[in-house]
Amino acid sequence: MNRAFIFLLLWLVPVICVWGAQTTVEGARLSSTAEKTRVVLDARAPLEHRIFTLSDPDRVVVDLANARLAGSLPKPDGADAMLVGLRSGVRDQHHLRIVLDLKRGARVKSFVLPPEAGRSHRLVIDLLPNADAKGRIQAPVPRLTAASVRRAGELLIAIDAGHGGADPGAIGRRGTREKDVTLAIARKLAALVEREPGMRPLMIRDGDDYVGLRQRVEKARKHRADLFISIHADAFTNDRAHGASVFTLSFNGASSEAARWLADRENRADLIGGHALRTSDDVLASVLLDMTQNATIEHSTEAAKAVLARLASVGDLHQREVQRAGFAVLKSPDIPSMLVETAFISHPDEELRLRDAAHQQRLAEAILSGVRHYLSKYPPPGLLTASVREAAARRHVIHPGDTLSEIAARYHVSLSSLRSHNGLTTDTIRVGQVLAIPGDS
Ligand SMILES: [Zn+2]
Structure with a gap:
């Protein structure tokens, strides 16, 4: 489902991103043959762009960061097989959007050309007819529903602030509540993800609300999140315990005493919030079986390793290896998931740091950096984003x-x-x- 969706996107929505400076699009040129319609955008500098398709009516959206349009866009020939027209708009004051209105669904290919032979920088967009009517079945165009925050060509990162509402989580000596700290870090992480090209955040909770553990998983799955990150800052009976750890799901129970202790604690949250476990236990049971044979847990581990490595640069680690535990919140069958224990709120120094906005920001940056690194090593096919490319290079x-x-x-x-x-x-x-x-x- 999630993977299938990504492959669908790959087929329908080639996404190529190229970084560039603030630039002017000097105009567009059109040409068409029986095979394809070609749109060429001429610009003074490389165009940082993103292309995706929308249906109903069919159209291609070209978003150009830090760009403006000089002059007007050409009108296609009425006989053109693909194009109805071109229009443009300004987004967030700095960004240019050009929309190609189509007569019918099309496959889109795009590439950039550097200046040569008197030509400027060019972004070339080819519109090709979908598979012919007699031939293969046309793949359905993914609909962007009002309920979905996913945008085509973007990775959706679910950010789960631990605890909330009636469940305060752990409480530090100074009275710091885990649920407040996790929300603060989650919001900072969401803001960073929002700025990240090709990524988009999904806040599992964005207020002081109680959300059951199953509901958290369900929300991420409903929106088809690509990655799930649960943020915590727990307590331990020993107040010298300190440092960060990152957990992924284990099948066979917790891999250490502390992990088991924490797992019990997290799972208990459902009871504290007063919600019975009813809707999806059957689903989860079968899901666990599936997980023994799929790659989700491997991906979870790779992502968790990358995040753990980055957290080491922000503070101490409690565990140098990724831990495994039976956290209910990690049980999505098809979304690589991790639980980040940012620090121990029970440790006096760490409690202080957890309250510090600058430290929260560093934690959020470290988590994002790990995510970026993971995605550079294991990019979902076709969704290589500019920043991921940059990080890799x-x-x-x-x-x-x-x-x-x-x-x-x-x-x-x-x-x-x-x-x-x-x-x-x-x-x-x-x-x-x-x-x-x-x-x-
Ligand atoms: Zn917690």
Whole structure:
């Protein structure tokens, strides 16, 4: 289902992203043959773009970041097999959207061409007829319903702030409640994900609400999330216990005493909230069987490893290896899932840090960085995003508003090594400049 959906997207929605500086689209050119209609956008700099299709009516949406349109768009020939018309709009003041209205559903291919022979930067979009009527069955176009927050070509990251409402979670010595800390970190993570090209957050709870553990899983599955991250900051009987750990689901029970203790605690939350387990126990039972043979848990582990490695740069680790436990919230059959214990709220120093907005931000950044790293190693087919490519290539193209220190933080490298690696003598950077990111981690 989730994978099938991704493959469907792959087929229908080729997504190619290229980073570039703020730029002007100087115009569009159209040409058509019996096989295809071609739209070429000419620009002064590389176009950072995203292309997806929508149906009902059929259209292709081309989003261009940091771009504006000079002049007007051409009108297609009435005889054109694919195109009805082109229109444009401005999004968030800085971004350009060009919509190609279609006569019928089309396959879309796109590629970019660098300047050559007097030509500027070009984004080429080919519209091809869908498989012919007699031939293969046309794949249904995924409908974007009002209930779905997923956008075509984007990865949906479910962010689950642990506990909430009647269930405060663990409580620190100073009275810090886990449910407040988890929500604060989750919101910061969601804001980062929102800014990340090709990703979109789904908050499982976005207020002080009680949400049952099964409901959390169901919400993520309903929206077809690609990754599920549950955020916690638990207590332990020993108040010297400290540091972060990351859990994935185990089949055979917890892999350590602490993990088992925590698993019991988390599972108990359903009772605290007063909700009976009724709707989906059967589903979950069969799901567990399926999981023994599918790759979800492997992906969960890879993603969890990457996040754990990044958390090590923010603070101590409680466990250096990914832990496994029977957390109910991790039991999605088809969504790689992890539970991040950011720290122990029962440890006096960690309680203080957990209350600190700057530390919460660092935790959120570390989690996102791990997610990005995981996706660079295991990209869903066809959904390689610009940032994932960048992370994989260890290079960063400067965008408006970027600063050297932010870039260093984002890639978890020191400012000085970033400077020396790129031979920078000052902190002045310019939009469009490409920085090499030192070392892999
Ligand atoms: Zn918790």
